[in-house]
Amino acid sequence: MSNWCNNTNIYWTTTEHKDELERFFRFLQTQNSSKQKDGGLTWLADLLDASGLNPDIYDCRGYLTYLSPSLVEKEGRVFFELDMDTAWSPMKEAMEALRKDYPHVQLSYMAEELGTSLFITNDQEGDFFQDAWRIECILDGDENTCEAVYEKYPLLMDDGASYLTEEEGLRFLQELFHLPGTPKKQLLDMLPEKIAAFKRNLLKEFPRLEDCDLAYQHVEYV
Structure with a gap:
């Protein structure tokens, strides 16, 4: 299929x-x-x-x-x-x-x-499509635990995937990982390690949280 x-x-x-x-x-x-x-x-x-x-x-x-x-x-x-x-x-x-x-x-x-x-x-100038980032966080755990995570990290609170402009996506990631002013290329290189560390710390901080899937995708221009 x-x-x-x-x-x-x-x-x-x-x-x-x-x-x-x-x-x-x-x-x-x-x-x-x-x-x-x-x-x-x-x-x-x-x-x-x-x-x-x-x-x-x-x-x-x-x-x-x-x-x-x-x-x-x-x-x-x-x-x-x-x-x-x-x-x-x-x-x-x-x-x-x-x-x-x-x-x-x-x-x-x-x-x-x-x-x-x-x-x-293929809209490299952004004439019709301004979305540059797709960011989504999925928590697996009981309702109270998930609510506690969202309260501690309000940036993660969302109903499904977020589609953000270049500027919005950079600002979101810089704020989430405490990396103000980090350029996009450098940030992209750091993201896999930063996300893995964030997940480890989150599961340690909230023992009843079963899993956390923080996923991102940056648009490719063709």
């Missing part, structure tokens, strides 16, 4: 080519609506086929999970969001191929596969 990779794809262009993006968007809307009326999923392979492309030459095992209800216009750009779940990895070549008839349309994306080291984006 495959792991599913979550992909957020932003197709965009400048306002002068809005009509071109509109045609692409309407095509996707039509395909998605047709599949939903049949009670099925909108598969990436079907989108390629409807675009006149051969799905057999692409990795395209994935399905559409979200399509923006309308175009968004902001700061000289027009865009919409198309989210996919794909098997094991983002299907970048297939997603790029979809825009073959729309030469002025660009693709910015972020992809993540939970439980693996995959957390990537």
Whole structure:
């Protein structure tokens, strides 16, 4: 069974080519609506086929999970969001191929596969995706013990994973490990040792705590 990779794809262009993006968007809307009326999923392979492309030459095992209800216009750009779940990895070549008839349309994306080291984006300027860190702390123990840990270390209090900007993530880690002003590269080198030591000390400080999983991931720019 495959792991599913979550992909957020932003197709965009400048306002002068809005009509071109509109045609692409309407095509996707039509395909998605047709599949939903049949009670099925909108598969990436079907989108390629409807675009006149051969799905057999692409990795395209994935399905559409979200399509923006309308175009968004902001700061000289027009865009919409198309989210996919794909098997094991983002299907970048297939997603790029979809825009073959729309030469002025660009693709910015972020992809993540939970439980693996995959957390990537091609949006190096942060025009659409500012998240640079994924940080999560999972405590295993009785309710009172976990509450005591969160009270002593309020930075850990969270409902699931936190997605932070570059600045927010650095500040969080610097504060948690008492490393004010430590540069990102140096901090990344130190994190495995710091996390292991933090876990050891936490389990010693709270004997009834069974386990602590403090995990982080820094986005990779591709």
